[in-house]
Amino acid sequence: MRMIIVVTLLSILWGCKESKIMNNQVKLEMINLAKQFTDRHLEFSGLDWYGDSLFFLTQIPSKYDNHIFFSTRQEIHDALHKSDSLYLHPINFKQEGVADKIGKIPDYEAIAFKGDSVYLLIEAENPMSSFIVQGMIDNDGITIQKETVKQIPLKNDLSEIACEALIIKQDKIYVFYEANGANILNNPQVFCFDLSLNSQPPVSFENLEYRITDATQLLNDNSFWIINHLWSGEIKLLNPAEEKLIPSTYNSNKDGINRLIKLQFDGDRVKISNRHPLMLENGLWNWEGLAVLDSMSFLIVNDEFCPEPYRTGLGIITLDSK
16 A cells, blocks of 8 residues: 655644654655555655656666656645545656666666756666766657766775765756765765756765755755665664764664754755754654655655565655744
């Protein structure tokens, strides 16, 4: 059974019961979705808007006859307000030649649109590698331009850790390495490319513990939100340091941690904003896609890793209006 997970900070809208909040954490409310989208092996790895269509990036489109999926803003609205099951439409994803360029089947981790251009991040293992690639969207679907594949120079070879979030700001693309903790990187930086994927000077970043798994589009104030996730099985790998963020999560990661953190462009650097993180209750979900729905809410989706009963969850996080 596919579900929408409804998460709120102070209240749950659209007729759902109010959730009790403890230590900035919230409980999850579930709504049924169309049965064909309950399979967690869809492995959704990113969300982004193209006009009024929200695109759901599957990690390995070749497993689904080279398709990814989308739903419209109206369909999402109807699922929230009319209890309609949310259907995801398949769209052609043409990636001929990309596997040859990187030497293995592409593992897509993030997606971002700029006009009719689309930019994606690809992850590969042995050794851990990240690539960025450009494509175009038209009435026939998305076509990846294999000649644009470019490798991103990672500074570490941590297992399953690469680049999973990208932001487009004007004519620049900013790519975030997943792990930026104080015990991993002394001076974290954000990779930068122009719209033709030519490398640009990186910008400085702050140490941020755990993993960055996706980012929203840029907001009007040059800020954006990211998913910040820790799976308890990666504590030894990531070796989290104590941090100054409130509420503190240091040594409180028995089941894992999920939170949204607001980042801000500030001149030639990216910093953590003064806004407190938004804490999600269950750390067992591996949330991999994040998008702004409107000024007061986000949509969030997981890959295959989640608590029982195993399924894909699409969630809405609603901010209090006060």
